[in-house]
Amino acid sequence: MIRPGSAEDISGYVVNLQHFSTHDGPGIRTTVFLKGCTLRCKWCCNPETIAPKPELAFNLKLCIGVKECGRCIPVCPEQALHVLDSDGKVRVNWDLCSNCGKCVEVCPSKALYHFGSAMTVTEVLAEVEQDGGFYSESGGGITLSGGECLMQPEFSAALLKEARARGLTTAIETAGNVPWKFMAMVLPYVDTMLHDYKLTDPVAHRRWTGVENTRILENFRRAYDEFPDIDFIARIPLIPGVNDDEAHIDAVLAAVLPYPNVSGLELLPYHRYGDSKYGFLGQVYALEDFTSPAPEQLARLRMRISEQFSKRNPQGLRSQ
Ligand code: SF4
Ligand code: SF4
Structure with a gap:
């Protein structure tokens, strides 16, 4: 039962849950993708997680046409919807759209929909706990991802605290580019922190992600020092021509190996997914020539x- 004003009442903006x-x-986990990100990585395949609040998306293929339907155009208060004569289907003027959601409510085919919605801690956990049996057998639980889950620190902290109280293990995926106080609010409720070292060179970091990495590196060091019981797993999303050089790998190794609570360094080979989501948001995928790393x-x-x-810890190797 939700107690008014209780932590279970806190709501956040969620893109989706992945079982x-x-x-x-x-183990086997349910990953909760939250809205909002502070980075603008050129290779991003999840553009729907970047904006902090729910936003309109449009899938032209699902529009059944204004002759058969046409319900959305009259309800739009901004005149942001019109029909294209050549195919009789709707188009969105993204500059005019205010994300009010009125067209989403009347669209029968889900051609118009929202990326993201507000959910309470209770609502998220009700869906997460559907997989409860798998967690107990595998040591799994809940993982908060994004976007950047630390952009919603009150919600993330409340969600993980309640998940733990219900016997779930907790994990977060973060790029670390948030004020330290946000990280400090959430980490007391985290068992495993998966964290990205996208680039270690500050100039290259700014070029490829849009932000500097000074705060990120400071946050990670401080987290290792102040939360010795968290299992930290460093990760590199490996993108040829961007960060697949030995200098970057060695710099990350130098940053993490002195800390015994960093149990591994994983490479996540880049795969191109989600280009179509840029189109659904009225955006263009700016760079199209990233490739997957060679085996x-x-x-x-x-x-x-x-x-x-292996040199540091022959027993507890986890580095893939
Ligand atoms: S979300 Fe609102 S403003 Fe945007 S197209 Fe739909 S009805 Fe119009
Ligand atoms: S309400 Fe949906 S299906 Fe109907 S015309 Fe508009 S976008 Fe197409």
Whole structure:
């Protein structure tokens, strides 16, 4: 039962929940993707998580046409919807749209829909707990991702605190580019923190992600120092031509190996997903020439990491 004003009442903006995740922390997990991100990575495949609040999306293929339907155009208060004569289907003028959601309510085919919605802690956990049996058998639980889950620190902290109280293990995925006080609010309720070292060179970091990395690196160091019981897993989303060089791998190794609570360094090979989501949001995917890493390069870098972690900790290796 929700107690008025209680932590279970706190709501946040959620993009979606993904059940049966096996790469977002230990065991089988439910990953909750939150809205809002502070980075603008050029290779981003989740543009629907960037804006902090729900936003309109439009899938032209699902529009059944104004002759058969046409319900959305008259309800739009901004005159942001019109019909294109050539195919009889609707188009959105994204400059005029205020994201009021009125067209979403009347669209029968879900051509118009929202990326993201407000959910309370109770609502999220009700959906997460549907997978309860799998958690107890696998050591899994809930993982908060995004976007940047630390952009909604009150919601994330309340959600993880309540998840723990219900016996779930907790994990977050973060890029770390938030004020330290946000991180400090959430980490007391975290068992595993998966955190990205996208680039270690500050100039390259700004070029590829739009922000500097000074605060990120400081936050990670401080987190390792102040939360010795958290299992930290460093990760590199590996993008050829951006960060697949040995200098970056070595710099990350130098940053994490002194800390025994950083249990591993994983490479996440880039795969191109989600270009279509840019179109659904009325945006253009700016750079289209990123490729996946070659298997040999991936194997070579993983071997480099394994060797270094093995030297530090022959028993507890986790570096893939
Ligand atoms: S969300 Fe609101 S403003 Fe935007 S197109 Fe739909 S009705 Fe119009
Ligand atoms: S309400 Fe939906 S299906 Fe109907 S015309 Fe508008 S976008 Fe197309």
